[in-house]
Amino acid sequence: MKRRGLREAEQRLADADYRLTPQRALILRLLFEHQGEHLSAEELHALVGRTNPEVGLATVYRTLELLTELRVLQAVDLGDGRARYELAGEDRHSHHHLLCLSCGRVEEVRDDLLERLEQSVEAEHGFAILDHQVKFVGLCRECRTRERWKDDPERGEGEGPGG
Amino acid sequence: MKRRGLREAEQRLADADYRLTPQRALILRLLFEHQGEHLSAEELHALVGRTNPEVGLATVYRTLELLTELRVLQAVDLGDGRARYELAGEDRHSHHHLLCLSCGRVEEVRDDLLERLEQSVEAEHGFAILDHQVKFVGLCRECRTRERWKDDPERGEGEGPGG
DNA sequence: GTAACTGCAAAGGATTTGCACAGTT
DNA sequence: AACTGTGCAAATCCTTTGCAGTTAC
Numbered sequence: 001m002k003r004r005g006l007r008e009a010e011q012r013l014a015d016a017d018y019r020l021t022p023q024r025a026l027i028l029r030l031l032f033e034h035q036g037e038h039l040s041a042e043e044l045h046a047l048v049g050r051t052n053p054e055v056g057l058a059t060v061y062r063t064l065e066l067l068t069e070l071r072v073l074q075a076v077d078l079g080d081g082r083a084r085y086e087l088a089g090e091d092r093h094s095h096h097h098l099l100c101l102s103c104g105r106v107e108e109v110r111d112d113l114l115e116r117l118e119q120s121v122e123a124e125h126g127f128a129i130l131d132h133q134v135k136f137v138g139l140c141r142e143c144r145t146r147e148r149w150k151d152d153p154e155r156g157e158g159e160g161p162g163g
Numbered sequence: 164m165k166r167r168g169l170r171e172a173e174q175r176l177a178d179a180d181y182r183l184t185p186q187r188a189l190i191l192r193l194l195f196e197h198q199g200e201h202l203s204a205e206e207l208h209a210l211v212g213r214t215n216p217e218v219g220l221a222t223v224y225r226t227l228e229l230l231t232e233l234r235v236l237q238a239v240d241l242g243d244g245r246a247r248y249e250l251a252g253e254d255r256h257s258h259h260h261l262l263c264l265s266c267g268r269v270e271e272v273r274d275d276l277l278e279r280l281e282q283s284v285e286a287e288h289g290f291a292i293l294d295h296q297v298k299f300v301g302l303c304r305e306c307r308t309r310e311r312w313k314d315d316p317e318r319g320e321g322e323g324p325g326g
Numbered sequence: 327g328t329a330a331c332t333g334c335a336a337a338g339g340a341t342t343t344g345c346a347c348a349g350t351t
Numbered sequence: 352a353a354c355t356g357t358g359c360a361a362a363t364c365c366t367t368t369g370c371a372g373t374t375a376c
Binding site: 081 | 330332
Binding site for chain 1: 364365366367368374375376
């Protein structure tokens with residue numbers, strides 16, 4: 001569905017006089033195929049490696065950096081100590097994430113109230129907002145419903161249906 | 164003025180059966196003396212070293228971790244690749260930061276609209292929010308006034324009330 | 327053809343950890 | 352004594368970088 005986005009992204013590379021190497025093309029494709037998964041460099045490298053084991057991790061890092069620079073990607077911090085990436089929204093910066101403590105899932109939020117908040121901040125602090133990062137940590141609807149939280153005083157639980 | 168907070172923090176250590184060692188006492192004191200500066204582990208270690216060069220960096224890290232666990236501190240990510248810390252508000256989680264791209268200053272925000280936003284998110288996503296992190300990146304009033312920004316060909320026009 | 331790109335491995339910076347010693351209870 | 356806490360240094364983790372060989376344009 002977002003196939004067009006891929007073309008645009010490739011075009012943006014060309015427009016900025018960068019080469020569309022097979023590595024970059026593959027990485028870009030995977031990024032679009034795994035939209036919404038917030039892949040890290042290493043995860044992406046693993047994905048790349050499925051078909052092209054030759055591609056080095058450094059290349060993945062370099063490509064990620066390049067694509068971020070070109071505003072094709074945006075780095076997001078999900079609090080696990082590594083950078084994760086998502087496709088950058090065309091019109092608007094929109095990293096508002098709901099991070100579930102129980103299952104680790106990441107939902108995206110789009111809420112007009114945030115714009116309201118920005119306006120308020122700009123007005124009250126005289127601060128010109130260029131970008132933002134909003135992250136809510138808590139329990140998603142499902143985990144909350146499951147109530148598997150009250151049992152666990154500490155933490156560690158295997159959320160594994162895959163087992 | 165916030166001397167009482169220091170005592171409370173020390174008490175919290177004791178309550179949790181941790182010892183108030185000279186290192187911890189010093190670190191805690193410095194943390195209160197440098198409120199609002201968002202010190203990193205290494206900065207704090209340097210401060211500690213002014214009077215007690217013997218204290219190791221690892222101890223600072225360990226203390227920071229401990230104090231965070233005890234909710235005396237909160238780690239904040241200001242985007243410079245290292246963890247920074249601030250005293251945790253008693254009643255309310257409150258890391259809402261305005262990070263100025265020009266001078267690097269960090270302001271704190273307290274805005275009711277954020278609570279409104281939280282409620283909206285809880286209602287619409289069924290997500291139980293336990294904590295949040297909100298960071299706005301842009302230009303503070305002063306840097307904005309100085310207009311040292313318009314020189315930059317990168318960003319050009321856009322939001323220009325100055326017009 | 328050639329500057330851009332890649333892969334590899336080594337380097338880098340922040341944070342953690344293993345371990346023997348020191349300080350408390 | 353039995354632990355907890357500390358200092359040091361080595362280890363770890365993510366990410367970057369140097370360099371020689373490769374390749375897209």
